[in-house]
Amino acid sequence: MTKESLQGQLLLAMPGLTDSMFKQSICLICEHSLEQGAFGIVLNRPHDISLSQLLNQLNIDNDEKVLPAMSIFNGGPVRNEQGFILHDSALYPEDGIDVIDGIRLSHSTDILRSIAHGEIPEHCLISLGYAGWGPEQLETEITDNAWLTVPYNPDIVFSTPAKKQWLSAGSHLGVDMNLLSTTVGHA
Numbered sequence: 227m228t229k230e231s232l233q234g235q236l237l238l239a240m241p242g243l244t245d246s247m248f249k250q251s252i253c254l255i256c257e258h259s260l261e262q263g264a265f266g267i268v269l270n271r272p273h274d275i276s277l278s279q280l281l282n283q284l285n286i287d288n289d290e291k292v293l294p295a296m297s298i299f300n301g302g303p304v305r306n307e308q309g310f311i312l313h314d315s316a317l318y319p320e321d322g323i324d325v326i327d328g329i330r331l332s333h334s335t336d337i338l339r340s341i342a343h344g345e346i347p348e349h350c351l352i353s354l355g356y357a358g359w360g361p362e363q364l365e366t367e368i369t370d371n372a373w374l375t376v377p378y379n380p381d382i383v384f385s386t387p388a389k390k391q392w393l394s395a396g397s398h399l400g401v402d403m404n405l406l407s408t409t410v411g412h413a
Contacts, residue, residue, distance in 0.1 A: 232255045264363075300353065
């Protein structure tokens, strides 16, 4: 089991992970410790709610004609009603937590108001819900070959289309995910 924090790392679901939420998923770990467990955002599960619908639910004035073509993501099975925004840390530095290399995770509606008025961060991803693991649960799942860890790559997180993130993250490691077996073993 790893003793290092996985904060800022990407988790890449192995082919044997067949849970509908996590099958072929990629997740950014936002906080992690052995004592507290881990908290992350699934990056490649588009939600069926639009940005305009989300803003309307939050009573944030917006004009659908000027809103960016921005997907909302299902960040995980926990607290699906809670919104999270991954964004450049220079914006709203007082809100949220630092994840890695100039990226913060916030739940500030101020950022959503800015987006509604056309002020869009260079790096921005909006999700509803999160993925959570209890103390040492994630380490056990990694040992059981449910996940690969991948170094953070902003292009994978913010620029790669959701449908291609899983394969792209594998390629980043030099692994063709389509060639991996769903059967695992330990020597």
